[in-house]
Amino acid sequence: MGTIKLLTELPGPNSQALVARREAATPRGASKLTPIAIEQASGAVLTDVDGNVLIDLAGGIGVLAVGHCPPTVVNAIHDQVEKLIHLCAIVGTYESYVRVAELMNEVTPGDFAKKTVLLNSGAEALESCVKISRSYTGRSAIVVFEGAYHGRTNMTLSMTSKYGLFKKGFGPFAPEIYRLPFPNLYRRPAGMSEEEYIDDCIARLENAFIAQVDPSAVAAIVIEPVQGEGGFIPTPLRFLQRIRELCDEHGIVMVCDEVQCGFGRTGRLFAVEHYGIVPDLIATAKSIAAGMPLAAVTGKAEIMDGPHPGGLGGTYSGNPLACVAAIEAINMIRQPEFLQRAQQVGDRIREYLLALQAEVPLIGDVRGLGAMVLMELVTDPETKTPAAQETLEVTLEALKRGVICIRAGLYSNGIRFLPPLNISDDELDEALAVIGEAVRVVGAKLQTPV
Ligand SMILES: Cc1ncc(COP(=O)(O)O)c(C=O)c1O
Secondary structure: OOOOEOOOOOOOHHHHHHHHHHHHHOOOOOOOOOOOOEEEEEEOEEEEOOOOEEEEOOHHHHOOOOOEOOHHHHHHHHHHHOOOOOOOOOOOOOHHHHHHHHHHHHHOOOOOOEEEEEEOOHHHHHHHHHHHHHHHHOOOEEEEEOOOOOOOOHHHHHHOOOHHHHOOOOOOOOOOEEEEOOOOHHHOOOOOOHHHHHHHHHHHHHHHHHHOOOHHHEEEEEEOOEEOOOOOEEOOHHHHHHHHHHHHHHOOEEEEEOOOOOOOOOOOOOHHHHHOOOOOEEEEOHHHHOOOOOEEEEEEHHHHOOOOOOOOOOOOOOOHHHHHHHHHHHHHHOOHHHHHHHHHHHHHHHHHHHHHHHHOOOEEEEEEEOOEEEEEEEOOOOOOOEOHHHHHHHHHHHHHOOEEOEEEOOOOOEEEEOOOOOOOHHHHHHHHHHHHHHHHHHHHHHHOOO
16 A cells, blocks of 8 residues: 555645635745645645645755654644744843754864854855855955855845746846856766866866956855755865865855755765865755754854844744754754665665666756755757756656656756655655656657657
């Protein structure tokens, strides 16, 4: 007996009715990736408003490392809600706020004195990284990379790369942002080896400090150790190492955006730990609090103390309900068995997709780190032409069969897997079989065009 149980076609009538109300009441800009309305969820399993049971491979876009509604988090929120829902950390102090900051200082990489500021969202964390770096260095320039995603506020949108989907019509953007090439090994120039390509990207990075901006004007280099929205591209080791060196050489703050790749997703608590590199600041959000809105910036105490009193934070930053959820989530994720399981989940997904790739030429690349795995779809493995329409169709075919998965990538032609990391083997195998079916159906259409 499988997990998926479909009582209606998807979307069912109740989903359709609720989604119609959503469309009437909310702007199209706040769009949705599926037409399904959900009633409740547990672990990796969703029940929709028609009683259909689905498997979730999107995990709230990487928010649910510990799964939907884990009992310890639910209990902690229940207990807290009766004691203190809100105080505002600008007004006073409560223990859970302090504890989350202490925990973050303890679990992030770096054997030095650290401090943590709590915030509401990933974008706010990245925006705060910019403020902290500028305040500490007295410089204004920020270096970011092609394919990067850092958020939707004006500053972070300026730092974000993919134009059409995220930025169109929203300019002017913030000044003093310098965007440099990012080594996407799958799309390197034909005839260039991986090592030559990484050398080339490093040379362009170095050249940018002559051609675009003087390093003495750069406050921060901001990088995702594994690009998320950009298509689950792990930064090549030598490239990240060179960034660390350049930061050290020129007094630039190295910021790692671990909003999507952090908190166990890659099989380590933080993705940058795979590299043996320690950033100066680390931005976290998403899985930090099991779905409660919370984000953090953690880093060298001296840098974190750059901004003046009152320069950081906000009304809801570090809300008590979010903080008690974070304490439980962090303590779950940091356990070696949890991280080991994340790696196993990733290995299982990767193994399945690589076998599928050998069978279906629609899959051009399978990549990622740990359980952060993506398959990139192309109309032809030789030309690597992005198969954006087919990618959308695969997600719809999967949904029809009871599996939620979502896209990513600069060309919108990747399907990314961000399941709750406590998904069972049976649930994962069942969901992957559905993905396989969806890929085969769409791949067959491509082979025999009508
Ligand atoms: C790497 C990265 N940084 C920042 C953000 C922005 O986070 P939020 O949506 O919480 O503002 C995201 C969101 O997907 C992200 O993936």
